[in-house]
Amino acid sequence: MERTLGELAALLGGKLQGPADLVIQSIAAIDRATPRDITFISQKRYARLAAQSQAAAFIVGPDQAHLARPLIIVPHPYLAYAQAAALFAPPRSRWPGVSPLAFLGQGVEMGQEVSISPLVFIGNDVRLGDRVTIMPGCVLGDQVQIGADTLLHPNVTILERCTLGQRVIIHSGTVIGADGFGFVPGKEGHQKIPQLGIVVIEDDVEIGANCAIDRGALGETRVERGVKMDNLVHLAHNVTVGAHSLLVAQVGVAGSTKLGKGVALGGQAGLVGHIELGDGVQVAAQAGVTHSIPAGQTVIGSPAKPHQEFIKFISLLPKLPEIFKRLKELEKRVTELAVNPPEEPQE
């Protein structure tokens, strides 16, 4: 896993400033790096730590090119760090081939170099693309389809007929394709509506641990390409999440709501059903969104309001006791004034 600084500069497409043959063994944070490590400066405020850092070399932006240390100069140091970290990451442990301790149903089709660990259950007529990795404890229902290079971490459940694209990553405990919460309500019992739809996860999506993404009665629940979801997120039936959206942990989105592209939902935010969020909408943590939001807007609070409006009144909330007190005083003064007007004008 060793790389020379010259190799690294080439791989990252950066400018080398220092000895090309310097050997780098790993990557570490600036305050923890050893003389075997490369580190990075992605924000100016970390630059002051460079002098004390024991790192062998630094990935920096052009603004830090003056540092008298071995450097790789790149336009976007944080992105280059992410790429360098991938180079130094230990290879993921991956079962070689299909374990005889996995259960495979009938008619399973799979591409090249598929990895299926022990204690995996794969239903009938499942299709797995090249280099798919299924880790222990996963369960795939009948007719599930998974694209090339997708990785299911341990104990993931993908239910019947759902499809995952290429290069998808699903973290442990997540459930894709459970029945949507669909009932015809009644006082003497709620009639279940069969949930016959599917969930479609497009390419390059990553979904955190212990999430739940439901299928609907009809049609699709869809997570478009490049979406990244954190842990414990709930997506109800027939939700659409637009491409490259970011959903932070514990977000909940109710049924049939549609998110545009590049939407960002803060942690624990909740969205009611049957609304639309335009492209690029940003929702603050813990916000409660009760109506559709036009593209580009940032909302906050529960019920959610435009950010500008929210900060104006929220900062006054702690002043409520003062406002009420001043109001009462003023009432008293006015009453007094009405009863005892000032006798004569003063200058």
Next chain:
Amino acid sequence: MERTLGELAALLGGKLQGPADLVIQSIAAIDRATPRDITFISQKRYARLAAQSQAAAFIVGPDQAHLARPLIIVPHPYLAYAQAAALFAPPRSRWPGVSPLAFLGQGVEMGQEVSISPLVFIGNDVRLGDRVTIMPGCVLGDQVQIGADTLLHPNVTILERCTLGQRVIIHSGTVIGADGFGFVPGKEGHQKIPQLGIVVIEDDVEIGANCAIDRGALGETRVERGVKMDNLVHLAHNVTVGAHSLLVAQVGVAGSTKLGKGVALGGQAGLVGHIELGDGVQVAAQAGVTHSIPAGQTVIGSPAKPHQEFIKFISLLPKLPEIFKRLKELEKRVTELAVNPPEEPQE
């Protein structure tokens, strides 16, 4: 799975208006139906889509009986749709009998036609009713009891001594009977209180994916018949959920709280412990309920307030800046008035 329109009308208890021998192959939404499908109109606003719909036939209420298309006329079209969808649902894949790749403890008793998939673990002295289905990855602790026709989706965990009624559905990843959060707190460590109670899930309950329902130190946590719970719901130790209540996703209910019958909790709502919600109470999404609520009341907000009260003040929140500004102006005017009273009465 084909049915004639006449058969369908009979099964749904509806009035046939059109050719009894029309063959229907599936059910679909009004805007997606093909000439092989039946569809339904459950709300007036969808009626205008009927003209363009390619559906072979429609399930409608008496108000749409005028439509010049093959119809099944029923009192409650949405309910009839749910029933029709169940008729067309593909049969659930179900392991025939007990897989030799499942592990069964000693003294397991089971009824007729029980289905136990590969990679299931069943502890000692478990009792399973007729036609119970246990899908792959499920773990049942010792002395668990499950009633007839109950279905556990993959990767469900039911811990020791808990009981499930008949026709219960538990979705993947849900954990029933983990220890309640019970400790005797102390600065130098919190002493665990053994959680020796059980969880009882009554008949016809459905529980979503990745929920957690805890047992208590003593006594029972009980989910009464017909309750429907969405995903990622937390029920603490000794909670009681009254019959036919609906708990939307990510709800949390703290210890020993009791919900009456037909209670509805909106998504992400939270309830403190040791309170009671009367029959039919409705709690809005994200509400925080801090005290008992009488039957029939609707509450909203955090801390939760009666709905009528809440909407009055919440709508004024965005006016706070204006209120404060007007108060300050008024103070100025009153001060001016005190110093420079108007010289003489007009009018």
Next chain:
Amino acid sequence: MERTLGELAALLGGKLQGPADLVIQSIAAIDRATPRDITFISQKRYARLAAQSQAAAFIVGPDQAHLARPLIIVPHPYLAYAQAAALFAPPRSRWPGVSPLAFLGQGVEMGQEVSISPLVFIGNDVRLGDRVTIMPGCVLGDQVQIGADTLLHPNVTILERCTLGQRVIIHSGTVIGADGFGFVPGKEGHQKIPQLGIVVIEDDVEIGANCAIDRGALGETRVERGVKMDNLVHLAHNVTVGAHSLLVAQVGVAGSTKLGKGVALGGQAGLVGHIELGDGVQVAAQAGVTHSIPAGQTVIGSPAKPHQEFIKFISLLPKLPEIFKRLKELEKRVTELAVNPPEEPQE
């Protein structure tokens, strides 16, 4: 499991008041105890139930020493109850040794009396201390280390290189060591930052069901000794939870936030990333903490405010309609006063 009252008094370090040879078979709540059970009075308000209780004996504080029933008198009855309950708890069912139906990787080291159930997956180079219990459906990644007497309930996932201390309890469905939510964002796609850190769970920690505790890009996510976490809690990458903190259900803590010792987070509370909570901070249920909090403070609300400040303004919120009305009336009176001043001063 029978104990005499004398044995119990000795084991609990309490003072016996009654027949030492009285046989006790179990422990129960005061209103449910039978003549075979011991019960306890931990709060004065339950003392009035003693007369009607059928319990054979009572664990009480010195303030209840006057009760004319068989007693064990202790300084802290609730703590003694917890200890007594542990004595009467049925022994946990535990697989004897390593099941041949578990899968063990290469280089697994284990101490004495380790219990590994069927359908467990253990990766390469895992180290398990004495008396570790791994229940069915658990998956342990490569190089995981687990200390003595730790218990993993069914379907727990511990990912590669994470470490658990001694006497740790992890409830079902919990995932430790999934990748942190780390991306370099971009409109045309978010670049994943490899998550190469680990999660460290110290001694005597208990973690509820379906929690998710992430690893970070670098460094550690750490849960210090004695911490107790409820269900469905999310800890992001590089979070530190100080010793003996209590995290109630559905809490979410964003990346790199540090909690001091003895912090308490109420249910559904959310904390933003990169902040610090001092020792003993208390956060109310559903609070949203957006900035660091000094030691000892209690905060409430979203955004969270000091408790004293919060209760002052939150109680005025329902008065907003009245405040606005009184303000408008006052404006009218002042306008009138300016136009029609009182004609002459009254006494």
